Amino acid sequence: MLSIKDLSVSINGKTILDGFNLEVKAGEVHAIMGPNGTGKSTLASVIAGRDMFDVDRGEITYRGQNLLEMAPEIRAREGIFLGFQYPVEIPGVSMASFMRTAINEKRKHLGLEPMSGAEFLKLMEEKKKLVEIHSKLTNRSVNEGFSGGEKKKNEIFQMALLEPRLAILDETDSGLDIDALKVVANGVNKLRSPENATIIITHYQRLLDFIIPDYVHVLFDGRIVKSGDKSLALELESKGYEWVKKEANMAAAH
Amino acid sequence: MEDKNNDILEEVTGSEYKYGFYTDVEMEQAPKGLTEDTIRFISAKKNEPEFMLNIRLKAFRHWQTLKEPRWAHVQYPPIDYQDIIYYSAPLKKPKLESLNEVDPELLETFEKLGIPLEEQKMLAGVAVDAVMDSVSVATTFRSTLAEKGVIFCSFSEAVQEYPELIKKYMGTVVPYTDNFFAALNTAVFSDGSFVFIPKGVKCPLELSTYFRINAANTGQFERTLIVAEEGSYVSYMEGCTAPIRDENQLHAAIVEIIAHKDAEVKYSTVQNWWPGDKEGKGGVYNFVTKRGICEGENSKISWTQVETGSAITWKYPSLILRGDNSTGEFYSVAVTNNHQQADTGTKMIHLGKNTRSTIISKGISAGFSNNSYRGLVKTTRKAENARNFSQCDSLLLGDKCGAHTFPYIEVGNRSSIVEHEATTSKISEDQLFYCLQRGIDMESAIGLIVNGYAKEVLSKLPMEFAVEAQKLLSISLEGSVG
Amino acid sequence: MTTSINTLPLKDRLLSLFYENLPHIKGNATPAANRLREMALAAFERQGFPNPKMENWRFSDISQLLETEFAFDFHNQSRPFDIEKIFTCDVYDLDTFSVTLLNGWFVYKNAPLTRLSNGTIIGSLAKAMEVYPEIVDEYLGKAASAEKSGLVALNTAFIQDGLFIYVPEGVTLEKPIQLINIVDSQVPLLLQPRHMLIAEKGSNVTLVNCDHSLTHNVSLTNTVMEVFAHPEAIVDHYKIQNKGKNSALFTNTFFHLQKKSQVSSNIITLNGGFTRNNLHVTLQETETHADLNGLYLVDRNQHVDNQVFIDHAAQGCFSNQLFKGILDDQARAVFSGKIMVRREAQQTLAYQNNKNLLLTDEAKVNTQPHLEIYADDVKCSHGATVGQLDPEAMFYLRSRGISEKSARQLMMLAFADEVVQKISIEALRQRIGSMVERRLKGELSICDQCVLHCNDKGPTTFNIDMSKI
Ligand SMILES: Nc1ncnc2c1ncn2[C@@H]1O[C@H](COP(=O)(O)OP(=O)(O)O)[C@@H](O)[C@H]1O
């Protein structure tokens, strides 16, 4: 579904990703872990099409298409969803009108009729239950005045509404209590199907107790330095990143 | 509300000015140019009583001594006041009892404009006094209003039927000596609306008027007078759309509002005159004098305006807070795109004790436009405990436009508190990207964010206006991306 | 020797005086300076003195002041002079390199112009025009345009003396330079000192400028100062204005900033009859930084008018303005701060704040914080408030057992302190802090510093009346 080859990314001349490779197939869940500032959010942003970053080298193909040539909104309509690490507040724009616009633009892209108001309301109620979000949140402006946890839940709510093919969740688990964490995990697991894939960016293996990943990767110095299965996450939890860093440095020295 | 938002966004797809057409109703016009004869012609056409002609002539003589003001932050070529037709009227202008009697071509125009003059409007409970060019051609719901003693009629009619009220109030808030354009309007005004709400009456309907400029070279000089007697309430709506014209058209209106003790007047405007084309050719020059006076204790007047049109806007709906404990409000959204220039704001003059005023202004500039907020807050020595809060924000779309803020604050006693805040910034990249990532295209994303940004003001509009206003915001920013 | 011609309006008198005294006025000035003055005279003739019909002078009427029969000092009275014998500035415990102007003319102990071992030149502008004509000509009139201001034009036409400072590349002056402007005349005097400060690349200089008057006679000072901050230079400028009630002070200060230079300006107005400060800051090149602060404490009929114009002409610059004032009696304060962000000035950060406390119903404030913005990638904000001491805070203090009077004083001091805290030199900050405190307690008067001349005790207390707050 997603194939990233030899990707190098920089911002203001500072290289962040350097020779990054990743293959994600339909039906898979990948977890990407790594210390702060190693470029996890950068990777997510580049996949979503943020133009602030310069792609210096490499390619990304998504379902056979050259992703780097697509506008961010086209990527979204083609099924890429990014759960932001820091969801932005948009004052005055209600959640409902925001999501309805998004859904109908996607439907138009796919050649479908726009969703009627009634249908949309029904859909919204259904998804609200799924992520157990307060019904009042959807009447408020996008993320405005939401608590940290509410913002993260709101990302999952939007994911549930938009039903993406490839979801990338950037630290959607940080700052969540255990109940909220379960809600997030539940949302992701509901979406899980042989046609869809998920990339989970996280610091903690906690979330991975609820969403069992097929692969765990460690991002360090701009590239994946170690990959494994769920047990790698547990190992990182007990040993910390130092161990992987050392290994990576040793490998680089050879 | 939510659905409304979305309908709006879906409709915003065309790119040219939607309301660019004009009707071909036979006109009766004054000859070009402005002399005492023109004024006598206008007055005679309208069969006016002597006193009205005298006011016009006085204003005209005063106007001749004045120079056009040029202090606003706008630029435009000199206006040739002798090259303007100061009077034109649809030929058939009988008093109409129902819409069936209205010229079908005219109705068609209104329908194209999306103005639900017919059933929708009635169902919505709105009486409509539609002004085609300068003369009122249709009035509905007269009787409902009459039952309550509310007078809502064209200004010309009021001059004939309620001369005492006109004599008493006309020019008391905006005297012809006020400024160049006020003098001009007083001399040549063609028509407009008159509203009188008697003591203790809450006007049962939202009153609305639609204005159109419709003849080449015809200046439009509207005159509105609203009087709210003690303890009364009225909400008045004014909306404008104008057809495409190559030559610039001058619009110099006057609005006067008087609120007596405990009265409240809410005046809302959606202004969408033809702004000129993408190169800045054509468009309406909108030089308007709007002023209200909170004459009595505890009275309240609020201005809400959504300004998207006109090549040039020069407009400062102002309030004089004379009555103790009176309240003034000004809520404004002004959008400029392409080569539009807007210099708009308000004046709050606090004279009475414990007077309060609030100013919320949201400016949005795009293209090559310039958008200025200009406002005065003044508290005199007697205005003990006066309070003002002003918030003036500017949003910039693109690096070829300008956003300017020119507040003037004069405080003349120690118990007043005046606070002014202003910010200017560009539209947030983070917000835009968030929308894009959800699959919303750039134009819609801007529309959404801008509507959200202006929400505080839009929410002050009557419901049926809010929809139109939101549409206008999105439409007028089309093509501003890139 | 002083010259005065009566009967004619001031403008006409000045025009004829110019030609009559031309040889004197020219003195040993450079040819370039003399060419400049002829153009400036024409500009003054065209513009004249400011009047309330001008947008920037709407609230400051000087017409009455201009009726005064001023005398003019066209003759160089530069002479050895022991400042300490007649005057001690209130900022005395500060270790400074001190220079003095008396009635616009440079006075000195040893030499009119000093060259320090690090190459810094400090002294009389008249002398600098003789000794360093090439430096003077390179800068004179380059920041202060006579075309846009009648006052600048007038000053430029009559340039004779003033302070000249040149700081070479990379030099950091450890001691601040202190300029003391003294007006001492038995007749009404119009004086027009002209100052220049050139800070070469990477240099660092602090200038403390104290304006005082020693008599209660009417005087009008119209000063122009041009400051050139070369790349990465740091210039801190402090103006302490403590003048008599009959004195009028117009200061016209122009800052010209090159790449990555930093400038701060702090104007502290403690007393004065009529004070008008025009501050014009051009952020000409990228990544410059300007911090402009002002504090005015005025009472009785005092009138203070601060006009700031910040021109963001290049990318990535920062500016901040903080002007605060307390007004008592019939005092009048005017603030006008304009931020101009030009099309090329992307990534601009520009902030502005003006806060005023009004203590009586007769005091008046006019404030105009204006923004004119033509670039889009900017963050600009301004705010202005006029009001009284926060009653909630007052109550809080009193509930802790503090008397109402002390609470008021504390609050006013706190209000003023925000500006005082911007002063980066510790000794100066403390000094000004205590002057502000004494001013607010009514203990500071202009006669505090005066050891001579002041036979009539005159108006000694400039008291802010606490009971009126
Ligand atoms: N907008 C930006 N401007 C400059 N540097 C940035 C920007 N965004 C991220 N970086 C830098 O890129 C590196 C990677 O950041 P990020 O992708 O957020 O890391 P992670 O998500 O792994 O914590 C960090 O060093 C960060 O400082």
Ligand SMILES: [Mg+2]
């Ligand atoms: Mg991150």
